[in-house]
Amino acid sequence: MRAFGLIIVLLTGGLLLWGVRDFPLFGAADSPANGGVVTAYYLQHTMQDARVPNAVTTVLADYRSYDTMFETAVIFTAGIAIFAILRVFDDRGGRRLRKSQDAPVKGDQYRIIVGTTSRLLIAPIQLFALYVLVHGHHSPGGGFQGGVIIGASFLLLAVARNLQTSLDRFPERRFLAMGAGGVLIYAGTGLLCMLLGRNFLDYGALQAVLPATGPEMARSHGIFAVEIGVAVTVSASMFAVYAMLASRGRLKDGL
Amino acid sequence: MPTPFQILLHNFNYVCYVVLLMIGLHAMITKRNLIKKLIGMSVFSTAIILFYVSIGVNNGGDMLAGHDGRPVGNIPVLEHGIGHDAITHPETIDPRRYANPLPHVLMLTAIVVGVATLGVALAITQRVFQDYGTLEEDEILAQLNNPQENDD
Amino acid sequence: MIWQFDTLLLVLLIVAAVISLRIKDLLAASVVFGIYSFLMCLLWAVMAAVDVAFTEAAVGAGVSTLFMIATVYQTTRRSSD
Amino acid sequence: MTEHFPVFIVLIPFFGALLCGLLGMRWPRVCPGIALAGMGLAVVVAAAILQRVAEVGEWSYFVGKWEQPRGIGIELRVDGINALVLSAVAVVGWLVAVFSPGRLGRDEESKPTQFYILFLLLMTGLFGITVTGDAFNLYVMIEISALTGYALLAMGPHSRARLATFNYLIMGTIGASFYLLGVGYLYLHTGMLNMAGIHTVLAANPASSVALVAFTLIMVGLWLKMALFPLGGWLPNVYTYGPPLAAAAAAPLVTKVTVYVMVRMMVTVFGWKWVFGGGGWNEAVVWLAVVAILAGALMALAAKDLKRMLCCLILSEVGYMVGGAWLANRWGMTGAIYHILGDAFMTLTLFLAAGVLAGRAAIFKLERFEGMFRRQPWVMAAFAVGALGMIGLPPTCGFFSKWFLIRGGLEAGHYGYVGALIVSSLINAVLFFRIFEIAVFGSKPGKHGYDGPQVVVEPDGVKAKGGDLLALYGAAAMVVVVGLGSGWISGVIQRALEVNGVPLAAPAVLAPAVDETPTNDH
CATH class of the missing domain: 1.10.287.3510 (Helix Hairpins)
Incomplete structure (x- = not known):
């Protein structure tokens, strides 16, 4: 098996290195990718089209928003898939519950210090997450990063204290509904644009709904609505995956 | 070659x-x-x-850093001043100054x-x-x- | 884009990847994989890809390392290779 | 409203899954209804798309109205090829949705809502793959259908299903990552992600090792995901030990849609001249397909239980399609695309019948077919129709796809491929008549003549419910309908291939003076 693996690795590595020969120089400004029409259009028209200085956010949520919608669907799918594989409702399921045979990790005596500091930290973390989400137009950040940081604040509570305290604040029924709800916000915005007569996910149509905004600002608000949907789904799914993995699907005794 | x-x-x-x-x-x-x-x-x-x-x-091709005083190949976020007047005429932005x-x-x-x-x-x-x-x-x-x- | 810093990070990345795959204790391997992800995030930040670096730090390094550690806690830390 | 249809067909199962996600927690009974209604609507929309594309020829839809300059937005393009695949996927999805309510309780653990969410997301991924005209968006859709496939197949009661799904996940991730790497190399070389855009730039400067490495990576990645023989080790275990409902949903679709992706890459993205302009290395791929066909057939002969046999047949069917596509002439490609449609329905029929007969057991030894014609006459009749399709008897679709493939093989002068097709059809005949013999005469060899002991028939627990039979007969009927409609279907495929610049004969090979135009003369 080892020799077989080595042969495949050398074969693929040789093919890829042979391909590197014809690559444009690293960082070349006139390479087909960097000097192309598409890149120039993105950088030059991000302000004109959507009033969003961060070109990455514009491309992510407006020019290629169909991609990002299905990427949010991937996160929602991961949450549902792990729920389907791991979740066990009645603990008397008869399956032998193998506890891991390792010695418990020492260091429980620091629980009070860790617990208190994490409790103090969680509120600023969530505030920062909202800042990242809202400020995605002007600086690097946006739906994914904001959503993960909100999820991470609940994970911090689950790791510092125990899973049950986190689940009291973010129960199972809520994070499953939020998972689907976030993607529905995203796809719903796109559908709204379709109902208003333009193509799917064409936020220019939202100006009919939003008070006193031109098509560009409508696009900017559309991007923001979509980012909120992404943040909701990502935070719910990340916490759901951790809750399932840390408790072998029983959502009782976490790490 | x-x-x-x-x-x-x-x-x-x-x-x-x-x-x-x-x-x-x-x-x-x-x-x-x-x-x-x-x-x-x-x-x-x-x-x-x-x-x-x-x-x-993107290392900005022939535009060396400091050639016209502005950094090269940086984060694809338009600075405030440049971004504002890009609304009316977008060709003022030189794509070589930003990463792709x-x-x-x-x-x-x-x-x-x-x-x-x-x-x-x-x-x-x-x-x-x-x-x-x-x-x-x-x-x-x-x-x-x-x-x-x-x-x- | 200071190429010395870029080269150093790339070498450290390869070293971290090899270590993470050779350590016998799975908990340690997960933590070294977290280091690998943070080095990758640093490298992308140097390459002016700050959005990707932000996401990698939060999603790639932070959360996936935690998933691995949660799984190792529920299974076993012993690994034969 | 009709001009939104290309994106509409992807959104129907997507919104269905989200509704299941929201409502399914409190009212699990609503999910089968959503699935049935959604897939029914999808069939109607797919038929409307097919009908319009058959006339107009091509339909492109820009998500978000970003048309100029080309490549900044995501474009969905539907032409003759993927309109047909779209309709096949929609009908198969609807039949599995009809089949699922009765079957669900027994197989999956107590999570019906999650099953329907994953099933509808799988259909969303497959529709997305078929419709998209953007190379990177295709990767996202491949990942959605892959993730839902892993979850559906890992949900079953059998412990070996999870180990098999773990290997499937590793191989599937390697395949999808190779495809992603290939798209990265293409983007590096052309600066475009839109399939039509890549084609125009590649046509301008074809000779570059980056494009060649990109093509190799994409092909190896797709062959890994469609389980072409040497790379398909993961398939038999996954669909044998996986829950029968998930196998019935994934087996007929996932590999076939990946073959469609390969055809799309060869015909639209790289272009016919780029792929076949160079040396004769397409001969090597056809010989690889011949190896796949024969290996799949021999493994099926060696298989002791029904589901493993069907899985090995899938491996050899993939060999048919890959060989047909690489014959470098239009009839071979027509046969490959037509076989995608036909094989989806044949595999669905056989897997639905296996699901009904085997029930919860993963291993359904062939000896248990004893006296099955008397015990389950309706199920065995549908199984027989699927079997005749596999063997290739008219009027089933199997016959016509073999007809096109053999014609392509003869025109390309590749007699090894034609021989492999014939030999594997004979082996299919041996496989299925062996089952019929056991079903009628019993499994003790040598003692069945007229005076042989009558097969004792004891009723066993397997009873087909209403939903099963409706789905089974729908699938069996589709096997025959696709066969009867082969003239119209091959006409649509021929026109689509003609538009995409697929010549009648391979550029290098001087085809015999076949001068009749490709009008659908039969």
Whole structure:
């Protein structure tokens, strides 16, 4: 098996290195990718089209928003898939519950210090997450990063204290509904644009709904609505995956 | 025809991405422990993301930094002053001064897909441990060849 | 884009990947994989891909390392290779 | 409203899954209804798309109205090829949705809502793959259908299903990552992600090792995901030990849609001249397909239980399609695309019948077919129709796809491929008549003549419910309908291939003076 693996690795590595020969120089400004029409259009028209200085956010949520919608669907799918594989409702399921045979990790005596500091930290973390989400137009950040940081604040509570305290604040029924709800916000915005007569996910149509905004600002608000949907789904799914993995699907005794 | 040494010098990033890719692929094929396979899978996915981001790097071509006082090849976010007057006439922005935003968008997707796949794989690993009591592939196959207790 | 810093990071990345795959203790391997992800995030930040670096730090390094550690806690830390 | 149809067909199962996600927690009974209604609507929309594309020829839809300059937005393109695949996927999805309510309770653990969410997301991924005209968006869709496939197949009661799904996940991730790497190399070389855009730039400067490496990576990645023989080790275990409902949903679709992706890459993205202009290395791929066909057939002969046999047949069917596509002439490609449609329905029929007969057991030894014609006459009749399709008897679709493939093989002068097709059809005949013999005469060899002991028939627990039979007969009927409609279907495919510049004969090979135009003369 080892020799077989080595042969495949050398074969693929040789093919890829042979391909590197014809690559444009690293960082070349006139390479087909960097000097192309598409890149120039993105950088030059991000302000004109959507009033969003961060070109990455514009491309992510407006020019290629169909991609990002299905990427949010991937996160929602991961949450549902792990729920389907791991979740066990009645603990008397008869399956032998193998506890891991390792010695418990020492260091429980620091629980009070860790617990208190994490409790103090969680509120600023969530505030920062909202800042990242809202400020995605002007600086690097946006739906994914904001959503993960909100999820991470609940994970911090689950790791510092125990899973049950986190689940009291973010129960199972809520994070499953939020998972689907976030993607529905995203796809719903796109559908709204379709109902208003333009193509799917064409936020220019939202100006009919939003008070006193031109098509560009409508696009900017559309991007923001979509980012909120992404943040909701990502935070719910990340916490759901951790809750399932840390408790072998029983959502009782976490790490 | 660039000599191999020139390639190593200029395109060192691409050579390193191939090395990381091969480390990941080798681990996925030959490692016996399931979680080690998953670490190899993550290294494999991260190496592809490194390749994509390396495409987007831009050193501004002939515009040396400080040539016209403004930095080159920086983050694809338009500075406040420049961005404002780009609304009316967009051609004032010179794309060579910014990194290429498209690979960055694609890689946000790839990172998230990588974590989603890792999560599902770890869930399956836990169920395999519940059924067979071990994470080593050869021990599991040994149990399969002389089944004592698993249902068929 | 200071190429010395870029080269150093790339070498450290390869070293971290090899270590993470050779350590026998799975908990340690997960933590070294976290280091690998943070190095990758640093490298992308140097390459002016700050959005990707932000996401990798939060999603790639932070959360996936935690998933691995949660799984190792529920299974076993011993690994034969 | 009709001009939104290309994106509409992807959104129907997507919104269905989200509704299941929201409502399914409190009212699990609503999910089968959503699935049935959604897939029914999808069939109607797919038929409307097919009908319009058959006239107009091509339909492109820009998400978000970003048309100029080309490549900044995501474009969905539907032409003759993917309109047909779209309709096949929609009908198969609807039949599995009809089949699922009765079957669900027994197989999956107590999570019906999650099953329907994953099933509808799988259909969303497959529709997305078929419709998209953007190379990176295709990767996202491949990942959605892959993730839902892993979860559906890992949900089953059998412990070996999870180990098999773990290997499937590793191989599937390697395949999808190779495809992603290939798209990255293409983007590096052309600066475009839009399939039509890549084609125009590649046509301008074809000779570059980056494009060649990209093509190799994409092909190896797709062959890994469609389980072409040497790379398909993961398939038999996954669909044998996986839950029968998930196998019935994934087996007929996932590999076939990946073959469609390969065809799309060869015909639209790289272009016919680029792929076949170079040396004769397409001969090597056809010989690889011949190896796949024969290996799949021999493994099926060696298989002792029904589901493993069907899985090995899938491996050889993939060999048919890959060989047909690489014959470098239009009839071979027509046969490959037509086989995607036909094989989806044949595999669905056989897997639905296996699901009904085997029930919860993963291993359904062939000896248990004893007296099955008397015990389950309706199920066995549908199984027989699927079997005749596999063997290739008219009027089933199997016959016509083999007809096109053999014609392509003869025109390309590749007699090894034609021989492999014939040999594997004979082996299919042996496989299925062996089952019929056991079903009628019993499994003790040598003692069945007229005076042989009558097969004792004891009723066993397997009883087919209403939903099963409706789905089974729908699938069996589709096998025959696709066969009867082969003239119209091959006409649509021929026109689509003609538009995409697929010549009648391979450029290098001087085809015999076949001068009749490709009008559908039969």
